[in-house]
Amino acid sequence: MSDKQGVLGIFTYLDVTIETVKKLRDAGFKNLRVFSPFPNHEIEEVMDEPESIVRFFTLFGAMLGAACGVGFTVLMSSDWPISVSAKPIVSLPPFMVIIFELTILMGALSTLVGLLVNSRLRRNAPRTMYDTRFSEDKFGIMITCSKEGVKDAEEILTSQGAEDIKFDSI
Numbered sequence: 748m749s750d751k752q753g754v755l756g757i758f759t760y761l762d763v764t765i766e767t768v769k770k771l772r773d774a775g776f777k778n779l780r781v782f783s784p785f786p787n788h789e790i791e792e793v794m795d796e797p798e799s800i801v802r803f804f805t806l807f808g809a810m811l812g813a814a815c816g817v818g819f820t821v822l823m824s825s826d827w828p829i830s831v832s833a834k835p836i837v838s839l840p841p842f843m844v845i846i847f848e849l850t851i852l853m854g855a856l857s858t859l860v861g862l863l864v865n866s867r868l869r870r871n872a873p874r875t876m877y878d879t880r881f882s883e884d885k886f887g888i889m890i891t892c893s894k895e896g897v898k899d900a901e902e903i904l905t906s907q908g909a910e911d912i913k914f915d916s917i
Contacts, residue, residue, distance in 0.1 A: 752897045753876050754890045755913040756904035761787065764886040767907040768793045771890060774903060782877070782887035801861040808857025809850050816846030876915055885910075891917055 758764045764781065768790070771779060781790050820842035828836045839846075881887050890900045897914065904912055 750894060751891055751917040752894050753913075753915045753917045754892065754897055754900045754904065755876050755878070755915075756888045756890075756907075756909035757878060757880065757911040757913075758886045758888070758907075758909055759884075761789070761886060763908055764888060765789055765793050767888055767904065767909075770903050770907065771888070771900070774899060776890050776892060776896070776900060778891040780889040780891075782881035782889070784882060784884055784886070799865060801858060801865055804861025804864075805854050805858045808860075809854035811857070812849040812851070812853025813846055815853065816849035817842070819849075820845050876913065876917075878911075878913075 756767065758767065761783075764783075768779060768781060772793075772795070779794065781794060783790055821837050824837050824842075830836070876889055878885070878887060888904070890896075892900055901912060
């Protein structure tokens, strides 16, 4: 059995939820998860999560695609040279379409890979700590802490006016 404990506070109002998250952060609780019936940028700002690295997957894929596009077209032209009037064998303007297409294709595919790798699907909250009211009109804050920190978390949630508080070992 784990020494981690889950504490879930349920709130009605967004501003109270945001203030509670701030107080929990100030009290030293790091492992928080907020449930909301709708996406909200204020919650994201208060949670202070690091920026996603998916954009680097996209950049790497796009650069790889451009390099492949240049490589395919230049090597193909060099391998099978077809002289047309006085035009050079390797000329980049006609190759730009293929380079562009491969840049977009590889960038999009690597973005998908980056999203799947970094989606944190395995970090989902235990089903016992989820309340169906979060999909309707309530907000929730789940704190994962040691058994010694449960009392402090409960005091903060109660002082902020949590409607309901649930406990579960994780």
